[in-house]
Amino acid sequence: MTKIVNHWIGGKTAEGASGTYGPVTDPATGEVTTKVAFASVAEVDAAVAAAKDAFASWGISSLAKRTEILFRFRALLDAHRDEIAELITAEHGKVHSDALGEVARGLEIVDLACGINVQLKGELSTQVASRVDVAAIRQPLGVVAGITPFNFPAMVPMWMFPIAIATGNTFVLKPSEKDPSASLKLAELLAEAGLPDGVFNVVHGDKVAVDRLLEHPDVKAVSFVGSTPIARYIHTTASANGKRVQALGGAKNHMLVLPDADLDAAADAAVSAAYGSAGERCMAISAVVAVGSIGDTLVEKIRERAEKIKIGPGNDPTSEMGPLITAAHRDKVASYVTGAAAEGAEVVLDGTGYTVEGFEDGHWIGISLLDKVPTSAKAYQDEIFGPVLSVLRVDTYEEGVALINASPFGNGTAIFTRDGGAARRFQLEIEAGMVGVNVPIPVPVGYHSFGGWKDSLFGDHHIYGNDGTHFYTRGKVVTTRWPDPADAPAGVDLGFPRNH
Numbered sequence: 001m002t003k004i005v006n007h008w009i010g011g012k013t014a015e016g017a018s019g020t021y022g023p024v025t026d027p028a029t030g031e032v033t034t035k036v037a038f039a040s041v042a043e044v045d046a047a048v049a050a051a052k053d054a055f056a057s058w059g060i061s062s063l064a065k066r067t068e069i070l071f072r073f074r075a076l077l078d079a080h081r082d083e084i085a086e087l088i089t090a091e092h093g094k095v096h097s098d099a100l101g102e103v104a105r106g107l108e109i110v111d112l113a114c115g116i117n118v119q120l121k122g123e124l125s126t127q128v129a130s131r132v133d134v135a136a137i138r139q140p141l142g143v144v145a146g147i148t149p150f151n152f153p154a155m156v157p158m159w160m161f162p163i164a165i166a167t168g169n170t171f172v173l174k175p176s177e178k179d180p181s182a183s184l185k186l187a188e189l190l191a192e193a194g195l196p197d198g199v200f201n202v203v204h205g206d207k208v209a210v211d212r213l214l215e216h217p218d219v220k221a222v223s224f225v226g227s228t229p230i231a232r233y234i235h236t237t238a239s240a241n242g243k244r245v246q247a248l249g250g251a252k253n254h255m256l257v258l259p260d261a262d263l264d265a266a267a268d269a270a271v272s273a274a275y276g277s278a279g280e281r282c283m284a285i286s287a288v289v290a291v292g293s294i295g296d297t298l299v300e301k302i303r304e305r306a307e308k309i310k311i312g313p314g315n316d317p318t319s320e321m322g323p324l325i326t327a328a329h330r331d332k333v334a335s336y337v338t339g340a341a342a343e344g345a346e347v348v349l350d351g352t353g354y355t356v357e358g359f360e361d362g363h364w365i366g367i368s369l370l371d372k373v374p375t376s377a378k379a380y381q382d383e384i385f386g387p388v389l390s391v392l393r394v395d396t397y398e399e400g401v402a403l404i405n406a407s408p409f410g411n412g413t414a415i416f417t418r419d420g421g422a423a424r425r426f427q428l429e430i431e432a433g434m435v436g437v438n439v440p441i442p443v444p445v446g447y448h449s450f451g452g453w454k455d456s457l458f459g460d461h462h463i464y465g466n467d468g469t470h471f472y473t474r475g476k477v478v479t480t481r482w483p484d485p486a487d488a489p490a491g492v493d494l495g496f497p498r499n500h
Contacts, residue, residue, distance in 0.1 A: 010050035011197025027093030028313040030361035051170035054198030073193035089314035091179035106158030108446035113162035138473035140168030150176035235458035251411030267301035273440035274389040333386030343377040410453030
């Protein structure tokens with residue numbers, strides 16, 4: 001029987017009233033295993049109303065109560081990490097170890113939320129004037145929403161809602177309709193941890209649900225992770241409706257390899273970062289920039305390693321890389337490889353047409369490696385979001401930096417070198433939000449913030465870390481005077497107030 005994934009509204013499962021459902025496919029088999037309810041405008045409104053009702057009490061609840069619930073949620077999340085990873089593998093296709101890593105990264109942000117009391121400490125200045133004190137505090141916004149992508153169905157929501165809830169907001173999540181089950185499991189664990197009804201809600205669906213969240217007058221802020229065109233649309237539409245927005249867009253992450261680098265370490269890093277999770281990561285390395293005469297040697301080392309990657313179903317413990325999320329996405333990724341030679345690139349490895357025996361209907365594609373890729377090629381210009389690595393050649397460090405900075409994307413980048421001076425120059429000169437030095441995927445730990453520059457971020461705040469706390473709260477300054485009973489009446493004074 002086909003499983004049905006419904007909404008989660010007001011602390012319980014809510015069957016899809018619209019009668020519209022979308023298919024959820026096992027990428028390894030191509031089989032539709034699940035139907036997910038698509039929310040109507042009325043169902044989105046019901047979720048927002050539940051969140052608004054819950055905010056009346058949750059927004060003024062004690063920090064001790066909020067963190068106590070989050071500590072219990074963290075323990076439950078830890079205990080159910082295998083189950084959540086299995087749900088991710090079944091619907092996304094990534095291998096089980098990768099799915100476990102995703103859950104572990106989400107746990108880091110829950111850890112941060114459990115200690116939110118430190119980040120919410122206010123400021124107090126006493127005696128700024130005669131018997132006058134000034135305090136600065138931060139308060140929650142109200143109902144906030146998260147719109148999240150298919151590639152990390154557990155981790156990316158956990159970049160958002162633990163911080164939002166810990167700071168006193170209530171939350172409406174619209175996860176990807178392609179792999180929705182993990183989000184419902186998170187809702188169930190939050191309820192088991194004792195989170196009051198309506199503080200966390202989940203509505204599934206398509207553009208109807210998204211647009212209603214962007215327009216709803218009771219939604220005060222929207223967080224988004226996805227492609228650049230949609231991030232731009234989210235930012236424009238939600239901002240026009242008076243909302244605070246953080247919208248993280250696409251990427252074209254470069255790895256600059258200098259002639260003095262350890263080429264074996266660089267090749268290991270390039271293969272791991274380009275082909276992990278089948279390249280369906282916004283922090284995947286998709287362009288290696290080889291400096292000087294090392295290009296041929298580096299490409300050969302990458303090829304030797306890439307050819308050995310074991311591709312298969314994500315629930316097979318011997319698999320290192322799984323299928324892509326949909327057949328349509330597989331075909332789009334393949335088109336960049338089949339068209340590469342005509343655009344001037346050299347196809348070193350062609351993964352198109354790859355199948356896995358016994359799983360011929362799965363969304364399979366093999367490893368592809370393109371060399372001497374011109375910057376005019378589509379394989380370089382577009383965010384492919386698949387297991388395709390492009391290698392570009394430059395003569396100097398300066399030429400490499402100029403090439404990277406010319407990209408409209410600025411999510412993450414890395415440099416591989418033994419030269420500390422070059423590394424220091426790179427981290428200051430490069431135009432990207434996250435930089436790795438001999439680290440190919442520089443995703444920050446939870447207590448720092450994640451976010452890019454240029455077309456990789458729309459809005460003023462990065463996600464999680466201190467930026468997350470500031471995004472989900474607003475400042476208030478309170479000026480207080482308690483007069484002494486012995487004071488003479490001050491009298492009327494229409495002059496501008498002075499501190500004395």
